Amino acid sequence: MTLRIVLPVLMAGATAVPAGAPAGTEQVWPPSSDLVIRSITLNPGAPVVGPTGSVHLVIEVVARGVAGSAGMTVQVDPGAPPGPLEGARPEAQLGPVSRPGPAPQTGPISVSPFVASIVPPRAARPVGPAWPASGEWEVWRFEPDKKLSRWYPAGPWAVAATARGVDGGTVTRYAGFQLRRDTKFSSVQALRKGTGVEVRGVLNRVDPQGYLDYAPFSGQTVEILHREEGQERWTKSAEATTDDQGHFLRTVTGHRDDEWRARFMETERYATGRSRVHKAARQ
Structure with a gap:
């Protein structure tokens, strides 16, 4: 299953940090009007881990106006992204547990881009509201340096994609997924x-x-x-x-x-x- 999240365009003149953004999130305003993150796609969109093996997560970001090959970064962290996750069902409190196996993994997973390709504007332009007509959409694909396994926390995870424009302005957008155990x-x-x-x-x-x-x-x-x-x-x-x-x-x-x-x-x-x-x- 692939989870695709289409994000609204952020036009020039925006001055507010997204509601609920984590403390310390870098935001430089105003960003260029050409700097837009259009969508974040996660594959698989609903990862399930078993007692052995691991899950390879691929993150695809479609954006425009990004400055150079180092202008897009992605971070993956345990915890919910800003705003609620639709479809989440409350889980009973299980309490702390001891683990005889490897120590639980905590903190963010480092992510490196492994593909950056150009998509013609017509192929990438969505149906619906008017989108900027100039520039080209870039498809950035990322994979975490570590794979997801049973030793990572189950529950909500946040994906933060930050794009930097040629003027130094940045745009950060968020997606989320639920890591579940089998x-x-x-x-x-x-x-x-x-x-x-x-x-x-x-x-x-x-x-x-x-x-x-x-x-x-x-x-x-x-x-x-x-x-x-x-x-x-x-x-x-x-x-x-x-x-x-x-x-x-x-x-x-x-x-x-x-x-x-x-x-x-x-x-x-x-x-x-x-x-x-x-x-x-x-x-």
Whole structure:
């Protein structure tokens, strides 16, 4: 999944630092009217890390009026960018944990540009409001020197792109993403019980303490989904809550056949998880 954020044009004469900008953010005003950051694209837009391996993040910035090959810089930091992130769901307070593995990574990730290319204005001009007609849009691509892994903080991250113009003025724009840890189901069953079907299983998450690859995920809501055999559309039939060991159980009446699965909806720190499809079986 790629996350693309289109930003408004900042015209000459602007004098205010963006609302909520972090203390210490460099802003030189007024910038040149030709200095514009049009968009910031993150790929993947919703990174999910597992117990092993890492995620390679690519950042693409489309801008105009940038002075030279060193005129664009990008910084990636844990924490929310100015303004709320749409779609974020509150996460239960898990408290501090000790980690037997590598020490948690903190602070910003250094970023270096690895491609800067020119895009013809017509190809880059968006549909909608009028945009400056002069100059050319430049596509700047960046990749962090370090890849994202389970040892980086889960939750919101901020991307700050700063462009410097030929007159020394700068424009800084922000994007954000949620770094989530993987979740998975195990031991899921759908068993006929009387006039209904009992769905049970275990919800797991990447172990936040680092002792295991996956650990039980307690106190979470699991959705029980049902669909008629041969159909594509799933319907949420019920919900269940996981216990201290990640176990959940729910009996849904009114159905005795068809197909079943469990789903966990993403939170600020953990990704959506779906079980395999199970046909209702006799116990």
